[in-house]
Amino acid sequence: MTETSRASRAMPVVNARIYPRGGLDVLSREEVARLKDATHGGMHDLLRRCALAVLTSGSASDDPRAAQELYSDFDIQVVQRDRGIRIELANAPAMAFVDGRIIAGVAELLFAVVRDLAYMAIELGPEYAVDLESSAGITDAVFGLLRNARILRPGDPNLVVCWGGHSINRDEYDYTKLVGYELGLRALDICTGCGPGAMKGPMKGAAVAHAKQRLDRSRYIGVTEPGIIAAESPNPIVNHLVIMPDIEKRLEAFVRIGHGIIVFPGGVGTAEEILYLLGLLLREENAALPFPLILTGPTASAPYFEQIDRFLRLTLGEAATSRYEIIIAEPDRVARRMAEGVERVREHRLAQQDAFFFNWSLHVPLEFQQPFVPTHEAMAALDLHHGRKPHELAADLRRAFSGIVAGNVKEEGMRRVEEFGPFQIHGDTDMMEALDALLRAFVQQRRMKISGQYRPCYEVRA
Known part of the structure; x- marks a missing residue:
C-alpha cells in the first residue's frame, strides 16, 4: 500500500x-x-x-x-x-x-x-565482530544473511550464476539473452550481480523460456553489496534481492548458492570473480568438488576470452585451465553442458549428503573471506610474483582487480584516487605486462564504463 x-x-x-x-x-x-x-x-x-x-x-x-x-x-x-x-x-x-x-x-x-x-x-554489528574472525564464522554469517533473505530454497539443484560486465555491446547482450533462454528451457533459474548488461540479459532470456515452460516459481536472484549497488542498480527482472555486507561475502554467496557458473564478457569486476573462483577450485580441498564453469560469448568475443585464457595460463598455470571450458557462439551447447554439470553436482551432493541449497562442502579459506580495503598502501603491497602457490597468487590478483573496481565505481575508492592519485601495482615483469595488456584491452573495448571517458585509476610497475 x-x-x-x-x-x-x-x-x-x-x-x-x-x-x-x-x-x-x-x-x-x-x-x-x-x-x-x-x-x-x-x-x-x-x-x-x-x-x-x-x-x-x-x-x-x-x-x-x-x-x-x-x-x-x-x-x-x-x-x-x-x-x-x-x-x-x-x-x-x-x-x-x-x-x-x-x-x-x-x-x-x-x-x-x-x-x-x-x-x-x-x-553483524560491532558487538558480534569476534564471530567474523574465523572462516566458519564468516560462512555462518553468509548463510544467515541468505536465509533471512529467503534465498535458500530446498529442491533439486537448478541455480546458475551468470557473471559478466554491465558495459557490454549489443551483440554480447543479445547473446546473454540467448544463453538465458536456453537455460530457462531446461528449468534452470538465474542468479547475477543484479545490474544491467550481462547481469540482466540472462534473466530476460530465461524469463521468456520459463513462461513458455509454464514455470511460475522461477527465481531471478540479484546478489549485491553496498559499495557497488549504486553503480549497478538492480535490473527490473530481479525478484529476489540480497545485499551482502562486502564484496568477499557477496562472492562467497555466489559460490555457496550456485550450482554452476557461466561467465560472459566483462571488465575488471568479471576478472575478479573468475580469479576468486579459480583460487578456490585450485585448492587441494576442492579438487574433487564438481563445479561447472563455462566462459562464453558471441563470435566477436572470442579474442576477449583468448586474452583471458592467456592471462590465466601465465599467472595460475595449466592446472587452472582444467577447471573451466570456453564455448563460443553456441548458446544451446552452453546450456546443455551446464545442465550436465548441474546434474553431476546433484549426484555429488547426494553421495556426500550435502544440502542442495547451500554448498557447505566447498572450502573457502579465511584469506578469501576477509574484506580487502584497497588503500594505496595495500595495493602496492600485493605479492604478484611467480613461485607462489596458484591459489595464493589468485587471491592477491583478485585483490588487485577488486581495488581497481573500487577506484572505478565505489565512492570511497574514487575519493582515494582523486586525493592520492592512481593505485600502484607491482609484480614480475611478464605478469605486469600481461595485466597491463588486459586492463588496456578493457579500456579500449569500453568495458570499464557505460558512458564517458575513462581515466585509469591504476598504474602497473615491474
Whole structure:
C-alpha cells in the first residue's frame, strides 16, 4: 500500500508512505533505531544510498554519485507502528512510481534493502565482530544473511550464476539473452550481480523460456553489496534481492548458492570473480568438488576470452585451465553442458549428503573471506610474483582487480584516487605486462564504463 504526494523541483520527485507486506511485516525497536542512526558510522546514510539505487533502477549511469547529486534532497525513514512498520520517502525519484503508486517490483526491492540492512545492523554489528574472525564464522554469517533473505530454497539443484560486465555491446547482450533462454528451457533459474548488461540479459532470456515452460516459481536472484549497488542498480527482472555486507561475502554467496557458473564478457569486476573462483577450485580441498564453469560469448568475443585464457595460463598455470571450458557462439551447447554439470553436482551432493541449497562442502579459506580495503598502501603491497602457490597468487590478483573496481565505481575508492592519485601495482615483469595488456584491452573495448571517458585509476610497475 502506498500514499503519495508530488513535490515540485527540477527532477520529478514523489513523497510517499509505503506499508510493506510479507517478509518485512515487523522490525524490532533496536533495528528501527539503528536504521534511523544518522551519526558517523550509523546505518541511515547507507540505507539512503541503497534505497536510492533501487528507486533509480534502469539508470544508464554507473557513477555512484550521479543519483546522489540528482536527488540530493531524497530521504527515507523507517517508522515503527502498532500494526507493523511504515516506510516514508521524501523527494523520491518519480521514475519509481506510476499514477502515484510505487511500482510493485521496485517496492519489493526497497523492502529487501530495509530487511538486509536491518539484519546487518544487529546480527553483524560491532558487538558480534569476534564471530567474523574465523572462516566458519564468516560462512555462518553468509548463510544467515541468505536465509533471512529467503534465498535458500530446498529442491533439486537448478541455480546458475551468470557473471559478466554491465558495459557490454549489443551483440554480447543479445547473446546473454540467448544463453538465458536456453537455460530457462531446461528449468534452470538465474542468479547475477543484479545490474544491467550481462547481469540482466540472462534473466530476460530465461524469463521468456520459463513462461513458455509454464514455470511460475522461477527465481531471478540479484546478489549485491553496498559499495557497488549504486553503480549497478538492480535490473527490473530481479525478484529476489540480497545485499551482502562486502564484496568477499557477496562472492562467497555466489559460490555457496550456485550450482554452476557461466561467465560472459566483462571488465575488471568479471576478472575478479573468475580469479576468486579459480583460487578456490585450485585448492587441494576442492579438487574433487564438481563445479561447472563455462566462459562464453558471441563470435566477436572470442579474442576477449583468448586474452583471458592467456592471462590465466601465465599467472595460475595449466592446472587452472582444467577447471573451466570456453564455448563460443553456441548458446544451446552452453546450456546443455551446464545442465550436465548441474546434474553431476546433484549426484555429488547426494553421495556426500550435502544440502542442495547451500554448498557447505566447498572450502573457502579465511584469506578469501576477509574484506580487502584497497588503500594505496595495500595495493602496492600485493605479492604478484611467480613461485607462489596458484591459489595464493589468485587471491592477491583478485585483490588487485577488486581495488581497481573500487577506484572505478565505489565512492570511497574514487575519493582515494582523486586525493592520492592512481593505485600502484607491482609484480614480475611478464605478469605486469600481461595485466597491463588486459586492463588496456578493457579500456579500449569500453568495458570499464557505460558512458564517458575513462581515466585509469591504476598504474602497473615491474
